[in-house]
Amino acid sequence: MALRLESVWKSYSLPTPLAMLLRGKRRVIQALRDVNLEVDEGEFFVVLGPTGCGKTTLLNVIAGLTKQDRGHVFLDGKCVDSLPPEKRNISMVFQDFALFPHMTVLENILYGLKMRGVRGSEAARRVKEVMRELGLEGLEDRMPSSLSGGEKQRVSLARTLVTEPRVLLLDEPLSNLDPQTRRSARELLLRIHRNTGMTMIYVTHDQVDAHILADRVAVMRDGAIEQAGSLRELMEHPQSPFVASFMSLGNVFSGRIESHDRENGVTLVSVEGYRLLIPYSPDLQVGGMVNFLVRPEDVILAKAKPETSARNVLEATVVDMSFQGPLVRVFASIGGLRVEALATKASVEDMKLREGEKVHVVFKASSIQVLR
Amino acid sequence: MQPRNDEAKHARGAFPLFPVSMAALGLSFLIFMFLAPLGTLIYSSINPSYADPGAFQRFYSSLASGDFEALLAELQLYSGNPMLIAFQDEVLLDALRVSLITSGVSSMICICLGLPLAYLLARYDFPGRRILKTLVELPMVLPPVVAGISLILLLGPNTPLGSFLRQAGWELVFTWRGIILAQTFVASPFFIRSAIASFEEVPVDLELAARSLGASPFKVFRSVTLPLSTRGLAAGWAMMWARAMGEFGATIMVSSNVPGQSYTLTTAIYWKFWAGGIYPSIAAAILLLAVSSVVLLVVRLLIER
Numbered sequence: 114m115a116l117r118l119e120s121v122w123k124s125y126s127l128p129t130p131l132a133m134l135l136r137g138k139r140r141v142i143q144a145l146r147d148v149n150l151e152v153d154e155g156e157f158f159v160v161l162g163p164t165g166c167g168k169t170t171l172l173n174v175i176a177g178l179t180k181q182d183r184g185h186v187f188l189d190g191k192c193v194d195s196l197p198p199e200k201r202n203i204s205m206v207f208q209d210f211a212l213f214p215h216m217t218v219l220e221n222i223l224y225g226l227k228m229r230g231v232r233g234s235e236a237a238r239r240v241k242e243v244m245r246e247l248g249l250e251g252l253e254d255r256m257p258s259s260l261s262g263g264e265k266q267r268v269s270l271a272r273t274l275v276t277e278p279r280v281l282l283l284d285e286p287l288s289n290l291d292p293q294t295r296r297s298a299r300e301l302l303l304r305i306h307r308n309t310g311m312t313m314i315y316v317t318h319d320q321v322d323a324h325i326l327a328d329r330v331a332v333m334r335d336g337a338i339e340q341a342g343s344l345r346e347l348m349e350h351p352q353s354p355f356v357a358s359f360m361s362l363g364n365v366f367s368g369r370i371e372s373h374d375r376e377n378g379v380t381l382v383s384v385e386g387y388r389l390l391i392p393y394s395p396d397l398q399v400g401g402m403v404n405f406l407v408r409p410e411d412v413i414l415a416k417a418k419p420e421t422s423a424r425n426v427l428e429a430t431v432v433d434m435s436f437q438g439p440l441v442r443v444f445a446s447i448g449g450l451r452v453e454a455l456a457t458k459a460s461v462e463d464m465k466l467r468e469g470e471k472v473h474v475v476f477k478a479s480s481i482q483v484l485r
Numbered sequence: 486m487q488p489r490n491d492e493a494k495h496a497r498g499a500f501p502l503f504p505v506s507m508a509a510l511g512l513s514f515l516i517f518m519f520l521a522p523l524g525t526l527i528y529s530s531i532n533p534s535y536a537d538p539g540a541f542q543r544f545y546s547s548l549a550s551g552d553f554e555a556l557l558a559e560l561q562l563y564s565g566n567p568m569l570i571a572f573q574d575e576v577l578l579d580a581l582r583v584s585l586i587t588s589g590v591s592s593m594i595c596i597c598l599g600l601p602l603a604y605l606l607a608r609y610d611f612p613g614r615r616i617l618k619t620l621v622e623l624p625m626v627l628p629p630v631v632a633g634i635s636l637i638l639l640l641g642p643n644t645p646l647g648s649f650l651r652q653a654g655w656e657l658v659f660t661w662r663g664i665i666l667a668q669t670f671v672a673s674p675f676f677i678r679s680a681i682a683s684f685e686e687v688p689v690d691l692e693l694a695a696r697s698l699g700a701s702p703f704k705v706f707r708s709v710t711l712p713l714s715t716r717g718l719a720a721g722w723a724m725m726w727a728r729a730m731g732e733f734g735a736t737i738m739v740s741s742n743v744p745g746q747s748y749t750l751t752t753a754i755y756w757k758f759w760a761g762g763i764y765p766s767i768a769a770a771i772l773l774l775a776v777s778s779v780v781l782l783v784v785r786l787l788i789e790r
Contacts, residue, residue: 178693198696211694215712224708225698276698 114190115312116175116280118150121184123170123336144170145181146337152280152314152329157306159323160316162333163359168316169208171333172282175314176203188279199228204273205282209289210265212257218268219253225276243275246308247301263294267301274305283315287322299325320360332356354404354484363408364452365484370399379478385449389425390478397483404484411480412454414443415473416464427452427474431466445474523774530771571768580753581772587661587749588729591668595676595725600718603680604706608689618681625674632670633738636663663739664749668729676718676725683717684710716788723784727777 123145144167152158162168173179175186177198185192193201204225213221222243226236244250247267257265266286273281283302287295303326306313315326323330323344331341332355340352351357354365368384379390380397382405391405418426429445429452441461443454452474456466466472532544547555571577606618624632640647640657650657657663687710695705711718733751740752748756750773757766 173693176693176697178696197701198693199699199701202699203697205694205697207690207694209688209690211688211690213691213695213709224695224700228695228699228704272698282697 114151115154115156115188116150116152116314117187117190118148118171118175119185119187121145121148121171121174121181121186123167123174123179123181125170144336145174146335148184148336148338150331150338150341152312155310155312157326157328158312158314159327159330160314160333161318161320161323161330161359162316163318166333167336168318168333169284170336172205172284172314172316175280176205176282177201178205202276202279203282204276204278205284206269206273206286208285210257210269210286212260212265212269212272214257216257217253218249218255218257218260221257221268222249222272222275225272229276231276239275239277243271246305247271247274261294262290263298266290266294266298270301270305274309274311279312281311281313283313285317286315288317288319302326332359334359351406351482352485354406357406357482357484363406363410364412365404365406366450367402367404370397370401370403372399373397387427387447387450389481391481391483392478394483406482406484407452407476408480408482409442409453409455411476412452413475414445414454414456414460414464414466415475418473419475425474425476425478429472429474431468431470431472434461434466434468443472445472447474526767526770526774530767571762571764572772574765574768576748577750577753577765577769577772580748580750580769581776583661583664583748584730584750584773585776587664588668588726588732591665591672591729592676592722592726594665594669595673596722599673599677600680603677604684604710606677607681607684621677622674624671625678629667629671629732629734629736630738633667633735636666636670636735636739640666658739659741661740664736667735667739668732671732671735672725672728675728676721679717679721679724680714683714683721686717687713719784719788723781727781730777730780731773 122143125142125144148167148171150171160168160171170179174181177186177193177196181194185194187193188201188203213224216224219240222240223236226232226239231239244253247270249264249267249271252260252264252268257268260268266289270286286302287298290298299322302313302315305311306326315322317323327344329342330344330347332339332347334355340347340356347356347360348362351360351362354367357363358365366384366389368382368389371381371383371388373380373393374390375393378393380393382389382391382403391403397403418428427447427450429447429450431443432446432451433444435442435444436458439458441456441458443456443461443466445452445454454474464472544556547553602621606614606621637658638644640650640663642648642651642656642658647658655662657666691709691713692705695709696702700708731751732749733755736749737752737755740748750769754766754769754773757769
């Protein structure tokens, strides 16, 4: 295991101007709550979460740029809590690239080597290799201000890669790039990861990054890790409503448990006054609340009311339709409920479905996933 | 007047009244507040009979007609010219020397001690930071005379600290050392303010990136923070030095006014004026003006290079 975080907590106190002046009072922000994380050797680990969920703080704690309040960071099994960032051999790529504006591209790339005492022919060899790998040849004497976004991003990557860090941290490195550059930058990152086998931790709010890059993913929310695992695990078995909705897995409903029907293996739940059947599970307490996921691909649309008993059938109104190639994303509303369904273009045309029209929304109880 | 970008060019075409009225107001401010008083001073330094209205008329008409002989005669550039004599006054040259040394030393003190303070105030958040930031700016609004009184009260020969230092052979007040203290006290905010602002302008991310690339905090300061704030620091230093050079209120209170010992150019202007010699005081003023503006200009050129 390359890196392990053990129960890491971190809070910031932000001074609020008036309160500061009067009583020295501060607003406390809990940036990390009990974060436990294990990253394997050579893994591309993606931390996914909305802005302000503590992703950057997590990277800063790993790099040693911020000291955690509680908990420990282990690098190769050794606790590095007391090591300053320059002794950890963990480099970081920043969101805004953080290139030194007063140095040329070459000086920027050489900086880490100079600080780590790598000189002479060894330094020259490494710089040449990295610049060739990242296609930066010919830019040696340019100043960062004269580079394009993609070039800046590659220089900031080169600057860290050349020091051959034990772990490479990437803080939303693609968010400041235009979509086209972002695509090629993703491919570049994948290639580098394949070629070097370096352990990388990448934080982002963009789940596309996670889909393309990640070996494993952790979803963060309000400073805590909601779920970690392979992308497939997260997609197939999301453990919380937040993970399900953040990963855009589909309709997340929340309802009150009314009664069990053990014979048919279903539980009756009331959601906004509508009664739905979900799979029975012994840990569902009658009277309690439950969250569950209905995937759009499991929702069937029908004009006429289908004759089945073990199905949830709701009469809804089509609110919006979004055509995506052979598939159509249909949004239908039933009172306060909003259901997203995925249908084929052919079936939508067969039904002559239009916005504002009535449609039956059908989903099997067995296709519903109960979330914690 | 050159517009700074294309948008400004359009704006000028759309509403020419605006830049014209701005220029008119700006120019009149410049003329009445700076150029007129300074021009008179400079004119008086080359024409000893400056106060004679007839002399100015004669000077102007000979300048306009290009009659150099009359011009030279008017300027009285003969060996007995009181202005030329004033410029050759050894006391004045001594005062210049004292002014240059004291302001140089006080600006060095400011760099050595004020720079760390400015970095602290710009980068670290600690209780009382705002109060401290206000405190270091206080000398800017304080009458310099008050600074002088404070220094005398703290270090004067009859005060506890002052008498102790005197026994140790360190007489501060009423010597050139006192002048350095007065100048540092009064002028340091000019440097510290500018230093705080230029440190704050260096993105923290750059320092963090340098740390994560293996640089110690000291190396980060030397290789990233300092080079990126050099301009602001130099500008602040120049302002601080010029303020120290022109410092009068606190200086006159803590200096002994012994020529050549603690006699700055500013106090020279004052003493010469009250001693009745208008020419020596004009000469001292011109000297101060020349030295200070040359240094400010050189620093500006270096910064904008």
